[in-house]
Structure formats: structure tokens, C-alpha cells
Amino acid sequence: MITHDITAQFHSATRHVTAGTLVKDDHFSLFEAVGALEIGDPKMDSGCLEPGESLDQEFDVTKDILPEELIWLMDGLLNREEEDFTTQLFNRELLHKFAGESISQIAFEALIAVGESQINPQLKDAISARLGFRHEVLGMLMKHTNSEAPPSSHTTTMHQSLDAQQKSQPLSKPVSEAFSTKLQRRLASTVPPRPMVTVSMDQAWNFWHQMLDDCSNIFSVRQATHSQDLYIAYQIFAYSSPQPSTYPRALLQMFLTNENLVGSRIEPSYFLEEDIRSLTLPASQLLRVANGTYGRFCHGNQRVADTMQEFIDRFEHNFVNLYRALCLNSCRMRRTFCHALLEWDNLQAQVEELDAIIQEAVHEQPTPYLPGSPPTFSFSLSSWIYHHKLNVLQLTIQMGFELAIYAPHELAGMYWYLSSICDIHLSHLERISHFVTAKDTEVKRSKMTPAVKEKAIKECKDALDRLYKQYAWIKATQLLAGTMHGIFVVLQRYGVFVNQQPLYSSDMMRYEIRMKPFLGLSIPEPLSHDDSEREVQMQNIDTEEILDQVTGFSADAKKAWEEVSKTTWNMFPITNDVNHASVLTERRTADLKDCLKAAIAASLCVLSLKKVLKNDAWKEKAQKEARLPAPGVKGRWHRWWILPALPPV
Amino acid sequence: MAGTVRMQTSNGRLVRHAMNDEERRPLTPTPTNLPASEIGKLIQTSPPDIAYIQYDISLEPKYLPQMRALIAKDLSEPYSIYVYRYFLYQWPELCFFAIDTSTPDRDLVAVVICKLEKHRCGPLRGYIAMLATQEGYRGKGLARTLVSKGIDLMIAKDADEIALETEETNVAAMKLYESLGFLRSKKLHRYYLNGNSAYRLLLYLKPGVASIPMDEYVDPYELPPSAQDDPMLVQGLEDREELFSRGIV
Structure with missing residues (x-):
């Protein structure tokens, strides 16, 4: 390799460049700029250490710990955010070398060892519940790999186990040094350190319940x-x-x-x-x-x-x-x-x-x-x-x-x-x-x-x-969309939204x-904007007439959603190889019920709007107070149907 | 049919009717004698002891450290000096800041940083990259003033559209931009490092921008190797800006 010392050339080339000047070619984009890291800035430099800080894990996995600490650690491991995280592993393999069966076997052996140990029976139960749960989860995941649905009794056991774990959670004793961003910082030396996400244990338990249900229901x-x-x-x-x-x-x-x-x-x-x-x-x-x-x-x-x-x-x-x-x-x-x-x-x-x-x-x-x-x-x-x-x-x-x-x-x-x-x-x-x-x-x-x-x-x-x-x-x-259209047009004529x-x-x-x-x-x-405006605003129709029309729509909408509720979701026979045959039907029924509630709420809304046709005081109040309930908030009957929350008439 | 921008199709292709220059001119909703590029004056505030300054490269030694400090305080995402220089060196005039003239060092208290370039070889897109106001100076219209100065200059420079992203929980930022006329165009799932989702906000400055042809998607593998590891960057990379965005008030 032939090398040239370019220090002098570099110095002379940069002598007239003032601070803040960016020397770059056309291919240096925002991507490159964002990709750059500043060494020594703790927000960016994963290897940057506080005085006296070491990049080594402070937690020694070979050290003996108390049973209470074990419970805390096991709960902490369950409390991980689930997201599409494959890219966050930085090419580190997650126990690929071990067959699921052998891990399952270890969990099983540990369960026996705990059973035979001399610790406090309450702690013993708590640890056993946690080990047993892991054993079951692994079993579920292995079944999933073969596209097999775990039996529903399996899911029920896991739910019960989660409840037991949640109950014994107060027995745990924190080992806070066990979780840190250090490993991630070591692995990801070319990207900024990622903040550690904290999820409350209550959220974590709910998440697991939900996920177990979804995993089993999805097979339906x-x-x-x-x-x-x-x-x-x-x-x-x-x-x-x-x-x-x-x-x-x-x-x-x-x-x-x-x-x-x-x-x-x-x-x-x-x-x-x-x-x-x-x-x-x-x-x-x-x-x-x-x-x-x-x-x-x-x-x-x-x-x-x-x-x-x-x-x-x-x-x-x-x-x-x-x-x-x-x-x-x-x-x-x-x-x-x-x-x-x-x-x-x-x-x-x-x-x-x-x-x-x-x-x-x-x-x-x-x-x-x-x-x-x-x-x-x-x-x-x-x-x-x-x-x-x-x-x-x-x-x-x-x-x-x-x-x-x-x-x-x-x-x-x-x-x-x-x-x-x-x-x-x-x-x-x-x-x-x-x-x-x-x-x-x-x-x-x-x-x-x-x-x-x-x-x-x-x-x-x-x-x-x-x-x-x-x-x-x-x-x-x-029909419901037509009703909603009418409601919002009238509200706009009242000066709301x-x-x-x-x-x-x-x-x-x-x-x-x-x-x-x-x-x-x-x-x-x-449509062009003008044509759309004409259709949407219905300028030539007076408000009373719109409300009359929409009253009809909303009554028809209710009937139509009732009619839909009477139909089955499936056209062809469904196979009954899974126990939870009715999950899909239940969920659909619940969803249709929400649509029907929205249709009923819409017709009540139309009635109110009729009553306040000439009530300027109400309109003024509504202009200030009208809200659109977010999903999950009371008054939001369905994700697709946003009924406004209005002041009482 | 001249005089409209009505879309019509023939052979399945979108055809835009020719418009004369008068129609191409951005429309201004407020009855005013101001030219389109000075519309922001209608809402700009001038609180006592506050002065607004347009950035210039010579101001870097004094004000860049202050900008970084202000922006870093409100952000979990870290930006290197190169990110700032990327914007400030190429579009210094699109950075505006407010200083408190009553402080001995005339401290920087609010800043907006923008850029303006062709978006995927299509429309000339202005982009509001960072916006921050120091606590204690909020509620005085500083952010609104700075943003409108940025937008006015982009209009003067013939921008077709302006885009930005803001955290879904940042109600103040969304309120500000929506009151200026921006609309949400899409939601970006878990866009920020803290796990929050974002909204992309858009403002068109001329009719017909939606139909300006653009290049297809950006190949995520064009990212620098350091960024390829990063799911936040690779995920949902439909637009270049999607790896980058700020909208703090």
C-alpha cells in the first residue's frame, strides 16, 4: 500500500474555510448527516462513559441472589416491549443454537429443583408459577412454528398462572443494576444509544393476557x-x-x-x-x-x-x-x-x-x-x-x-x-x-x-x-355515513367545527x-373541489330540510345495521377443529353492536340539532364546547363513527 | 376548460388542464394588500425585549451552541453538529431565531430551522425540521412568528409545498400548524425513539401540487451503513424526511 501524508495539503485547503462551512459532495444527504455521531456526546456516543463508569455489565449473573430478587428479575424479563425488534438485535443471535425442546427441558428441571428446595413455601410457589409459565409459553411458541393451535386448556392454564404471578409480585425485591442499556451500547457502537423503555408491571400483565388470547383466537x-x-x-x-x-x-x-x-x-x-x-x-x-x-x-x-x-x-x-x-x-x-x-x-x-x-x-x-x-x-x-x-x-x-x-x-x-x-x-x-x-x-x-x-x-x-x-x-x-354528513354540515351551519x-x-x-x-x-x-363543495355543503337546501332528510337516513341506518347483525359473517360452513368456534362471531357481533350504538347516537344527535335550530345561545355554547371523543373515550361508539359530544339541549 | 383545476381522465391517465399564470399564483384567503410572501406579517408578534433575527453563517460561533442546547433540551433524539450544519450551511436564510434583548448576552430563546429542495424530483418542498421555544417564553407567539417567517420566505422562493412531522402527543405543535392551514396527511407508527407515533403535516402553496410526478420510493438500502441498523430509519421509509423530523413548541 502506498500512503501519502496529506496533512499539509489539508491544512492549506482548510485555511480559508470559516467555521460552519460544510464541505460536501452532492451525495451527502440528510441521511449521512443524521448518520454522523459525535464522539464524546453521551446522547450520541454509545461508548461515552461518565467519570468512573465502566462499559461492563455491573450485574454478575453467576452471583447468588435471593429468591425475592429472582422473582423481581423474572417479572422484569416479562416486562419487555414487544415490537418488530429483529433489527434491534444488532445481528446478535438469540439462542438459535438451542432447540426449543432442550430449553423446555431445563425449565422443567428447574421447576423440579425449586420444588425440592428448602425456601419459604410462598416464594417457592411464586417461583414455580413463573417457571411453569415460561415452560408453557415455550410450548405455545413451538406449536405455532408448526402452525398448530395450542389446546384451549393450555391457554386457560397460562391465564391462571399470570394471575398467580401478579398476586405474588409484591414478594419481589428489586435488583435494579440487572437491566441497563450497556449491552445495547456495546453492540450498537455505530448508532446512538436507545433510551430504555419502561413499562409498568400492570401494563405488562394485561399485555400478556391479551397476547395469549389473540394467539389462541387467531387460529380460528x-x-x-x-x-x-x-x-x-x-x-x-x-x-x-x-x-x-x-x-x-x-x-x-x-x-x-x-x-x-x-x-x-x-x-x-x-x-x-x-x-x-x-x-x-x-x-x-x-x-x-x-x-x-x-x-x-x-x-x-x-x-x-x-x-x-x-x-x-x-x-x-x-x-x-x-x-x-x-x-x-x-x-x-x-x-x-x-x-x-x-x-x-x-x-x-x-x-x-x-x-x-x-x-x-x-x-x-x-x-x-x-x-x-x-x-x-x-x-x-x-x-x-x-x-x-x-x-x-x-x-x-x-x-x-x-x-x-x-x-x-x-x-x-x-x-x-x-x-x-x-x-x-x-x-x-x-x-x-x-x-x-x-x-x-x-x-x-x-x-x-x-x-x-x-x-x-x-x-x-x-x-x-x-x-x-x-x-x-x-x-x-x-346510510350512516349520509347521516354523519348531514350532522356535520348542520353543525358547521351552526358555527361548530x-x-x-x-x-x-x-x-x-x-x-x-x-x-x-x-x-x-x-x-x-x-370530483373537482367546486363540485365536491356543492355536494357536501348543499347550499341550496335549507337546514330544516337537511335535518328532515337526515332523520330519515338515521332511522334507515339503524334498521340497516340491525339487518346486518342478523346475517352470519361466513357464507360457507366453518370447520370445527378448534374449540373456540364462536370467537369470530363474538367479535363481529360486538363490533356490529358498536355500529348500531353509533347509529342510535346519530339519530339522537339529529333530534337535538332539530331542537336547537333557532337557539343561538346553544350554538354559541356549542362553538366553544363541542368536542370529538377520541377512540376509547366515552361517547366514541365506534372507531369509524365520530359522534360529536355537544352541550345538552 | 381553462380557469379550473378540475381533474379529468382519458385512457386512465390523469390530465391536468392548462392554467394561466394568474391561476398558478398561490391563493391568499385573507383580504389584504400584502403580497403572498408577506402574509405572515398578519400574525407575527413583537413582544417587548424580543428581536427576531435571520440566521447567517457568521452567527454560528455565538448562536449555534445556544440553538443546540435549546433543541437538545426538548428532544430525546440526538443530533450531531453535522445535522445542524447540513441545514444551516445550505439554507442559512431559512433559519430564524428570537433573542431576548434584555439579557446581557442577548440570549437565543426560540428557533426554527428549515430546508427547501425538490422532493423526490417532484415538487419543491419546504421542510420545517426543528422548532423550539424556551420555557418561560412560550405563549407569546414566538414560534408562530418564526414559522410564518420561514413559510413566507419559502413562498418567496417559489416553494410548492411545506411538510413536517410532529409527535402525536404534541397538541400545541399540531394546533399551531393546523391554525396556519396545515393538514395531517398520514400517521407514522412508533416514529420516535420514545415509541410515540407521529403525524405528517402538509401545506400546499400552489394548486395542482398533488399531481406533480415524483420518483418512486427511496430504497432503504441507500442508507448509510450506520443507519441501516436502525429500525426507526428503515421502517416506513417512504419519504426521505421520515427519518428526521421535529416539531416542538
Whole structure:
């Protein structure tokens, strides 16, 4: 190696550079700047020590400790924040070399040793409960690796053990030097030290109870035997409150791809076809039956077979990704949906071309859909995409309410947008129903063998049932969204939740920010700001009339949510291989109950708003006192439905 | 249809109608004779003994240590001198601070630090990186004044939009920015080292900013090796700024 001493050159080059000057090339970005550390600053330099401080662990693991201290240490270890922490391990392996079985064996032996020891019986019980719990948790995790659900008795034992541990917690004696940031500082010498997060023991016990329940309940999604049912099952978990923590959500995600089978049941391509068959293409020869190739079933037409193959290849992953998105934390879920919308929009345009190829190849006869309208084709594949896209669009808007993204003055507009998307979706479902009904009629008239015919009729019925369930849910959403729209418009007319003309930008530009995720969609085409304002504000309708209309909406909304509550979440039989068969149903029922409560609260709110129509004193009071209850706060009936807390009338 | 910014589609592609220069001009909601780049004057305060100063590189020896001390006090996240110089050397004019002229050393009591550059080859984005007011000087409109000075200068420099992040628990900061016209555009899960989530706030300064084409995502592996270890940096790296943000008042 040849070296040059550049000290002198460096000195001469920097002689005229004043303090504060940054000499950098174009590739030195904020990333590099943030990546730099200052040696000697304790906030940044992991190796920086206080006078007399050593970087070595002060806690000696080989030293004897008191049983009370052991209890404290064991509780402290349970009290760890759970997050996606793989990147925080700094490539340090966590006991990968040891098989779960051998650790389990050690825990078991320790349990026996404690049992035989001469310590105080109370302490002995406390330590045994802690060891036993670890043994059980390990057993649960090992079962999960094989996608096996632990028996429910297992979960019950663990809950009892947690209660026992919590009770004996006061026996513990702190060993505060045992937990420090030192190990982390040693490992992470190139990044700033991370502050140690402290979680209260009460929070930790609750967290474990919750996680045990989620871990066992999550297996119930595998009872779903159909793509649509599985989607609802995933939704039920995604929108549980509190949202399941990272580990159970990771388990849920694993079910989608484990051994390349969706839900341990079906290959992704068949999973996709199953979904299409049960919505837009029942009893169709375009789809395979099982292990088929498209050449055999697509009317023997190679071009159609190739087209179908192309479609399936293009879509199977996008489709599974919709489920995967439901396993993300809610912030990321919403952003993933925003990206998925544009992707599906793009694909929809492409798939319309595939639909056209199929129309031509199978000599599809167009039929008039609406009375008096020109004949139209079914566009089965792109119709299927549009349905899912609208579904994602609806969830994206709704999650904005959940995550408190919208400002109070935007609520009228966003509820209007939600109801208008539901409107579009309802029409789309009607259009699909029209073609499925036509297929049903065709099947019933056709000459097939009885077995084939029976199966075809069943497929049509399944699709119509699914369409009905979807329709009922979206109709209920649309009616309640319409009610909420009315409530917030009237409140704004009363001077409540009004945007006080901010100094910068304009309402039009703020509308653009809000609609940014949707502006790129070709359908449904977003409205211009002016058109949207006209629809949202209803300037030409007086307040009394709006309130009358909304009274009707809210009554219908209540009925519609009751109607949804009467339906089951699943369309197809669920397998009963798990004991907790009713978990999904329970959670869904609770969620629908909250929606119904929101609908009732909305209708009461409308009544109040009617009473104060001419009450200026109340309006003045409300302008100061009206609040929007946050999730979890009294008066917030549901994450997606924000009823305002108003002064009494 | 000239005169509107209505979106229309043809062949699935978004088409923007041409606008004349008059329409491109940022809209100002308040009836005033002030040019758009001086709108902030309407809300700026001048409490007794407070003077506002625009940063200049020659002020580094005296004021940079004070800025760092003030900002570090309110932040768990540590910033090296390079982070400060990254902003202050490239955009010194976009840093404003307030001093107390009644103290012997005319101490710094509030500061805002910003930058302005193209965002993913798309819109010219202003970014409010750090904002802090010393305790005891809060409630006098210092932060509001400093921020509006920053925004006004960004408007004068033809910025398309302004972005920032703020901790979800920082109600005061969100109130300040929302009262200026910012909207929340997304929530960032567990964005800060202390485990708190953040909101991204946005302000558009011209119509049509949402449709300015941008580069696709930033590859997280473009990060320096030191940052690649850091989940807070790699996680959710949809925008460059997401690894960096302050919004303290």
C-alpha cells in the first residue's frame, strides 16, 4: 500500500474555510448527516462513559441472589416491549443454537429443583408459577412454528398462572443494576444509544393476557373455508380493539403463505379463482375445477386459456396482499391501502382488455343492464377487481377517521365522500347481480347432467348470497355515513367545527392534500373541489330540510345495521377443529353492536340539532364546547363513527 | 376548460388542464394588500425585549451552541453538529431565531430551522425540521412568528409545498400548524425513539401540487451503513424526511 501524508495539503485547503462551512459532495444527504455521531456526546456516543463508569455489565449473573430478587428479575424479563425488534438485535443471535425442546427441558428441571428446595413455601410457589409459565409459553411458541393451535386448556392454564404471578409480585425485591442499556451500547457502537423503555408491571400483565388470547383466537381464522370468509375473518382481527400486537399479527400473516398454501388449505391461484367464482363468475367454464389447466375448461379455446392464465399469474399475489395488509399496524395498513388502490386501478384498466378478448372468444351476447340502456357486456374479471378496489377505498377512508387524520372541519366532506363511494359500490354490486342472475336463469334452463346442474345452481346461489351480504353491509355504511354528513354540515351551519380561515393555502389546496391518495384513480373519478363543495355543503337546501332528510337516513341506518347483525359473517360452513368456534362471531357481533350504538347516537344527535335550530345561545355554547371523543373515550361508539359530544339541549 | 383545476381522465391517465399564470399564483384567503410572501406579517408578534433575527453563517460561533442546547433540551433524539450544519450551511436564510434583548448576552430563546429542495424530483418542498421555544417564553407567539417567517420566505422562493412531522402527543405543535392551514396527511407508527407515533403535516402553496410526478420510493438500502441498523430509519421509509423530523413548541 502506498500512503501519502496529506496533512499539509489539508491544512492549506482548510485555511480559508470559516467555521460552519460544510464541505460536501452532492451525495451527502440528510441521511449521512443524521448518520454522523459525535464522539464524546453521551446522547450520541454509545461508548461515552461518565467519570468512573465502566462499559461492563455491573450485574454478575453467576452471583447468588435471593429468591425475592429472582422473582423481581423474572417479572422484569416479562416486562419487555414487544415490537418488530429483529433489527434491534444488532445481528446478535438469540439462542438459535438451542432447540426449543432442550430449553423446555431445563425449565422443567428447574421447576423440579425449586420444588425440592428448602425456601419459604410462598416464594417457592411464586417461583414455580413463573417457571411453569415460561415452560408453557415455550410450548405455545413451538406449536405455532408448526402452525398448530395450542389446546384451549393450555391457554386457560397460562391465564391462571399470570394471575398467580401478579398476586405474588409484591414478594419481589428489586435488583435494579440487572437491566441497563450497556449491552445495547456495546453492540450498537455505530448508532446512538436507545433510551430504555419502561413499562409498568400492570401494563405488562394485561399485555400478556391479551397476547395469549389473540394467539389462541387467531387460529380460528383457519376455520374459514372460503376466500371471502377468510377476508372477513382477517378484518375481524385487524379491527379488534386493541389491535392484536405484533407477534399474533405475524402469526396471522404466516397463515397466508405457510407451505405456499393460503390458510393451510389452498394454493394462491385457486384461492383467487375461488373468490372470482363466488362473485362474478359462478358456474363458468373460464375457471378451473381442480388441478386443471385452462386449455381444458376455457371452452377449449387456447386464446381464452392463455388470457385466463395471464390474469391469474398477474393477480394471485396482489390478491393475497390484500389479506397481508390486514396484518399490518393500522398506520401502515392505511398507507398500504393507498398504494394498493393505485395498483388495482391500473390493473383494472389492463384487465378490461382481457375481458374484451374473452367476450369475443366466447361470443358473449351483450344485454341491457338498466331499462332502456344500451346492451352491455359482463366484464366479469374487471368487475371483480372493481369490487375489491371499492372495498379498499372504503376502508382507506374509514381508517382516516380511526387514525384521527381528518381535521374536525373535514368530517362533513369525508363522510360525504364515504357515502358517495358506497353509492358507487352499491350500483356496482347491482350490476354484478344482474349478470349473475342472468347466468342463474341460463343454468336452470340448460340441459346438463343433474349433478353438474345442481353444482352450477349452487354456485350461482352462493354468488347471489355473497352479493346480498356485501350489499347489506355497504348499504348500512352508506346510510350512516349520509347521516354523519348531514350532522356535520348542520353543525358547521351552526358555527361548530368551522375552519377559521387559516392564514396560508386555500380550501381548494387543502382538498387536494386530502384527496391526494385518490386523485390518480381513473375510476371512481374524484370530483373537482367546486363540485365536491356543492355536494357536501348543499347550499341550496335549507337546514330544516337537511335535518328532515337526515332523520330519515338515521332511522334507515339503524334498521340497516340491525339487518346486518342478523346475517352470519361466513357464507360457507366453518370447520370445527378448534374449540373456540364462536370467537369470530363474538367479535363481529360486538363490533356490529358498536355500529348500531353509533347509529342510535346519530339519530339522537339529529333530534337535538332539530331542537336547537333557532337557539343561538346553544350554538354559541356549542362553538366553544363541542368536542370529538377520541377512540376509547366515552361517547366514541365506534372507531369509524365520530359522534360529536355537544352541550345538552 | 381553462380557469379550473378540475381533474379529468382519458385512457386512465390523469390530465391536468392548462392554467394561466394568474391561476398558478398561490391563493391568499385573507383580504389584504400584502403580497403572498408577506402574509405572515398578519400574525407575527413583537413582544417587548424580543428581536427576531435571520440566521447567517457568521452567527454560528455565538448562536449555534445556544440553538443546540435549546433543541437538545426538548428532544430525546440526538443530533450531531453535522445535522445542524447540513441545514444551516445550505439554507442559512431559512433559519430564524428570537433573542431576548434584555439579557446581557442577548440570549437565543426560540428557533426554527428549515430546508427547501425538490422532493423526490417532484415538487419543491419546504421542510420545517426543528422548532423550539424556551420555557418561560412560550405563549407569546414566538414560534408562530418564526414559522410564518420561514413559510413566507419559502413562498418567496417559489416553494410548492411545506411538510413536517410532529409527535402525536404534541397538541400545541399540531394546533399551531393546523391554525396556519396545515393538514395531517398520514400517521407514522412508533416514529420516535420514545415509541410515540407521529403525524405528517402538509401545506400546499400552489394548486395542482398533488399531481406533480415524483420518483418512486427511496430504497432503504441507500442508507448509510450506520443507519441501516436502525429500525426507526428503515421502517416506513417512504419519504426521505421520515427519518428526521421535529416539531416542538
